[in-house]
Amino acid sequence: MEYKTENEIIKEIKKVFKQAKCSIKKERRIEVILNKRNIMEFALRMQKNWDFPHLSAISCVDWIDEKQFELVYHFWSYNKKVLVSAKIRIPREKEPHTDSIASLWQPAKFFERDIHEMFGVVFDGNNELEKYILTDWDGPPPMRKDFITREFALNFYSYREYNPEWLQEIIKQGDKND
Amino acid sequence: MEEKLTQRSVWEKILNKLRKRSLWMLHYCTGCGAIELPPTMTARFDMERFGITPMVTPRQADILLITGYLSAKTLKRVILTYEQMQAPKWVVGFGSCTINGGMYWNSYATIKKLDRYVPVEIYIAGCMPRPEAIINSFNVLIQRIDEGKANSWKDYYENYDYYKKNQEAVLGKFDTLVDIKDDAKKFNIV
Numbered sequence: 001m002e003y004k005t006e007n008e009i010i011k012e013i014k015k016v017f018k019q020a021k022c023s024i025k026k027e028r029r030i031e032v033i034l035n036k037r038n039i040m041e042f043a044l045r046m047q048k049n050w051d052f053p054h055l056s057a058i059s060c061v062d063w064i065d066e067k068q069f070e071l072v073y074h075f076w077s078y079n080k081k082v083l084v085s086a087k088i089r090i091p092r093e094k095e096p097h098t099d100s101i102a103s104l105w106q107p108a109k110f111f112e113r114d115i116h117e118m119f120g121v122v123f124d125g126n127n128e129l130e131k132y133i134l135t136d137w138d139g140p141p142p143m144r145k146d147f148i149t150r151e152f153a154l155n156f157y158s159y160r161e162y163n164p165e166w167l168q169e170i171i172k173q174g175d176k177n178d
Numbered sequence: 179m180e181e182k183l184t185q186r187s188v189w190e191k192i193l194n195k196l197r198k199r200s201l202w203m204l205h206y207c208t209g210c211g212a213i214e215l216p217p218t219m220t221a222r223f224d225m226e227r228f229g230i231t232p233m234v235t236p237r238q239a240d241i242l243l244i245t246g247y248l249s250a251k252t253l254k255r256v257i258l259t260y261e262q263m264q265a266p267k268w269v270v271g272f273g274s275c276t277i278n279g280g281m282y283w284n285s286y287a288t289i290k291k292l293d294r295y296v297p298v299e300i301y302i303a304g305c306m307p308r309p310e311a312i313i314n315s316f317n318v319l320i321q322r323i324d325e326g327k328a329n330s331w332k333d334y335y336e337n338y339d340y341y342k343k344n345q346e347a348v349l350g351k352f353d354t355l356v357d358i359k360d361d362a363k364k365f366n367i368v
Binding site for chain 2: 133134135136137138139142147149150152153154156157158159160162
């Protein structure tokens, strides 16, 4: 494989963002690791200069051991047929701040609202960060790794007891086989 | 006969005979259980031979069929729907999700025991229950209505404080715009 178009895109990116780490993951998939400050400029160039009109998604990863959140922006080009995943890392605080790209892509408002609800990341410049799915939820952002779902569910809700005799017999037999 | 035959009880018996053959069902499809309803309604299993048809509005429905899991957000809608229904009304919990959370039991948003929030007449166990099980449970419901035993809806008026307390523990304070205690006086329950 030669990865002709992929290498051309990386060359273009490298001209402007010299410190960005670019790599080809596989055919038609490029990963770009950026500084947090550059994401707005990067997104603008993707849209205006480099022919990536489509923002597929924004996703968030909680790296709890490294005390960082990773935001992944997926850009797709219809002409080049390449997906560029731009990754930035932001510190893992109670309310980490980062720039919103909603002024470039309207759908980004929706993705950012989702991430704000599930991870508590605040996007500066996005004024529509109200609750989306969890309208009656007051607790911590539930997709953070330090929120232990099972523990919360066991304490908050009550469960129906179900322990019939036939089930106990099966459990006993299972122990013997082990 | 052991019980006294008053005018009221005779009327109630006649009404029950009529009620049991014209049950209108509102199905609240949140989870995967909805997929079992089309075959139940249509030609293959044909629910309508028992007089059960789907109904689009809660105001005219008798059965509230809750298929699949409920989250805290959808529970609020279920309560609003349930309180709009005219009594007598029966809730049928469908699938293991309504019984004990089902396979989503360890989620922070899934409601575990439906009968803590609205009174449930019948549970259908299974994940998923087949259309035969749904029709069987409706037959049990019809039989209970005929015998005058299907009185779970009265429990909501009698023990409203208990249900309200459980609802508010999950959803916080909210207003349903239906005065249950006033309704209870109309049915001569309190």
